[in-house]
Amino acid sequence: MAQKPSIPKGTRDFSPIEVAKRQYIISVIKKHFERNGFQPIETPSFENSETLMGKYGEEGDRLIFKILNSGDFLEKYNKFLIEIILDILSSHISNLKENGFEFYLGEKYNYFINENLPKIIKERFNKIFGSENKINEIQFSKDLWFYLKNYTDTYSNIEDLEKNEKSVGVSIFGEFYYKLGTKYVGNYISEKALRYDLTVPFARFVVQHQNELEFPFKRYQIQPVWRADRPQKGRFREFYQCDADVVGSTSLWQEVELVQLYDAVFSDLKVEGVTIKINNRKILSGIAEVIGASDKLIDFTVALDKLDKIGEDGVKAEMLAKGISEEALFEVQPLFNFNGSLTEKLNQLRELLASSVEGTKGVDELTFICETVEELGLKSATLNLDVTLARGLNYYTGAIFEVAAPETVKLGSIGGGGRYDDLTGIFGLKNMSGVGISFGLDRIYLVIEELNVFPETVSNVTDVLFLNFGDNEAKYCLKVIRELREAGVNAELYPDKAKMAKQFQFAEKKGIKYAVIVGETEMQQNIFGLKNLISGEQQNVTLQELKQTLLK
């Protein structure tokens, strides 16, 4: 009966202190989202499959967790199996009838009457055989077999059977097997899937509720998402996303504000020295245009994105292998050594992309954002133009953001985002530009842990434990405890009259700072024995003093 308990790979339990730390990060992000005028929404954990499928590419589809149709799944599934058999049988019987074969259900089947057989199946069966004979599910395979056997008996050997294009037996089994083994089953048995990110559900939300919303609509959403990724260090199958997006305006002020928002959040979290990398999809397109390889844009950006990992030679080799010419690489040579101030970089890009209308528009946009941000100033973050930034995703059309953790912490990206000009088009609402950013809660947690900048006050440990010396004392204590709780103290009573040492040990192990001792004497004298479990100091105090100490 006893099972060794465990949780699915890639998922986590969170202890009280972990919950407290995560809640702290979330509360800071949330605070700044609201300061910036974003309002929260929440969407269901699972969406209809068609809402999610096809939105994240083939790889993404594979990583979406699908939910089995519930309740009557098996009944539906049985019907499905019978439907397939009937479909196949039906077409073959028609073929055979056309070729002069005769089929009938003999009298001996009449006793296989089963009123429980679903009406739809009976109707289908009757239609195929043109009779009112009834048949039950178990008997059905026998009948099928019977007809197959009759048919195959007309061939003297397997070679004949194989030569015949209408080889019923072979193809029935083959088709049946094939249909079962393919997606057909998958689609039939699952119509819902767990949220893969917050962007697609947001787009769905906007379209579904468009008449209730004011545009531009600024929303934030902090909820878990699920991905059937191979679990590895720092990558989980269930994790939180914290997204802020604006939909319904193309104004570049949004980008400016989002950069400031990143800066405000990380400064508040004491994660100083992050780099906010910015790029623009139009610049990437412009580059591809200039080198005469617009059709190879994805190859180009994917290769360029590897500059840090495989170096200039590696990237060039990959580009050449993908069919980008030597001349093209010569044209974009500055990109392989792209340094200097924001203004210098922008000037280089403007020159490089002078011949590209789209590229120049990208440079214009970036210039506005970077100059404005520089003028307004950032608290602790640095804005950096990174022309290798492509973020894999192909739906960005304007700005692309990524936040790198402070250099002392080797943790890579702790946030990202960008602008997508047609956020809601897939759900039928055209011309809605969206721009947004996301915070990576798990990575940020690790960064704060490594920098050791969680505030000391982040904790949900009880402030004081009242020891239990018996029912009378406990009742007396509970009255005081109630007063303390109302005043804002987290207080608890040890539930059992256990040995004092055990009760003290309990408090210490839990990290509770104070213990209160109330025995008969204390009750009579209207005082409280207050022990500081860190210093070991103990003194008798009045209720007033007790409150004052605990409320500090």
Added chain:
Amino acid sequence: MAQKPSIPKGTRDFSPIEVAKRQYIISVIKKHFERNGFQPIETPSFENSETLMGKYGEEGDRLIFKILNSGDFLEKYNKFLIEIILDILSSHISNLKENGFEFYLGEKYNYFINENLPKIIKERFNKIFGSENKINEIQFSKDLWFYLKNYTDTYSNIEDLEKNEKSVGVSIFGEFYYKLGTKYVGNYISEKALRYDLTVPFARFVVQHQNELEFPFKRYQIQPVWRADRPQKGRFREFYQCDADVVGSTSLWQEVELVQLYDAVFSDLKVEGVTIKINNRKILSGIAEVIGASDKLIDFTVALDKLDKIGEDGVKAEMLAKGISEEALFEVQPLFNFNGSLTEKLNQLRELLASSVEGTKGVDELTFICETVEELGLKSATLNLDVTLARGLNYYTGAIFEVAAPETVKLGSIGGGGRYDDLTGIFGLKNMSGVGISFGLDRIYLVIEELNVFPETVSNVTDVLFLNFGDNEAKYCLKVIRELREAGVNAELYPDKAKMAKQFQFAEKKGIKYAVIVGETEMQQNIFGLKNLISGEQQNVTLQELKQTLLK
């Protein structure tokens, strides 16, 4: 391409105001949980199926959402199909060999070599046929067919086939079909399931982390759960549970504190006049014992639970129908008219159950809890002994709680809980008594809405909108906006330079109270046009005055 967007039945989107109101309720509950020394944990949204299955009864199992195995599900599924075929084939071939039949794979199959065929399948196949012939998946059904045909050819007609116990063809198809159509498939394709409640995951958590925890362990957990229930008014397929439980102590002080906790939360939420109904499972058992129908305890409690709905006669009729005797009903007659003060009720029960050891223990427990709660007093709730309270669940062993909404609101139960003596036994950790309560977030929301007691301050609407008169003005405004945000004001800039009327309309529709107007004149004079959009009043103010007004 465009899809009409919708969400699965029984799920909900939450708008900003709904999120704010839900967060308000959760924050109050959370505050009191922590005041009472409960600490938060979080568990994964999905658990291994074996953790959940069989814990909620047959009906519960049916209502658990199962997750399809991810990624290589189809590959696994194909292997599964082949495995079944091979299993069946293998046993029949053995039978036939024993009966003198010979089987071999002819040379003509040698060209069906497919190195991609999974090794395990090839091995199995070779084992069956005792040769090294290789075969591919598509060909496999043909081979199967071939052998079936050879075999069935030895019978002259279907009757012979049916008579023969080893009728390979019939039974292969039958077995294959049967295995596919049953749970076997269900188990194979799903190994994870969405959390159905918070109690079982909590029990799993306690056992899994027992060495890291201090007992008694007081935890709270506020997370969504999922049930494939038929959606109906006020019942959803995804909803939050807010649970507080103590595990590792049998002390009745926990029950006393939990009653007080209910009272504190509902008083704080201004939901006054709730009734906390209490009962004890031992009393129910005692009653069954007294009437000599211990084996009919479930029938008895189920019937008794319907007293409100079908009345005394109805309940009695049901009990008689279930085989409970006339004499028994006479014995428990007081229960059908069970009124008076807590003390009076307890006295009646003590008399009624005098002959039952277990029943008397239940009365003792209830007496302690009720008397202590009465002495400590409740703020706005009423404690009531309700002997019909059974709460369907069969795992409670001591106290049973249920909270009824104030009588003016017809909404039934808004919370419940109880004690279960062997919370973690199912996972191998014996003798761990647990007691806990749960708050029904959705119902509580409806009650507060109906009583109209959501605080006016529950909102996440932006405090002030700065109108946008162009890039220069916008940049000027953003500097001020940043100062305001740092001071704690939720402020936003209208992103586009739109017509003033449009911008004002936007603010009004969103419920933003103030608009700030900064044009060239205001910039020069260092003042701000501040318009109260509720009163319509507009005046010029300094930065200092602006801050003061907005921080009010």
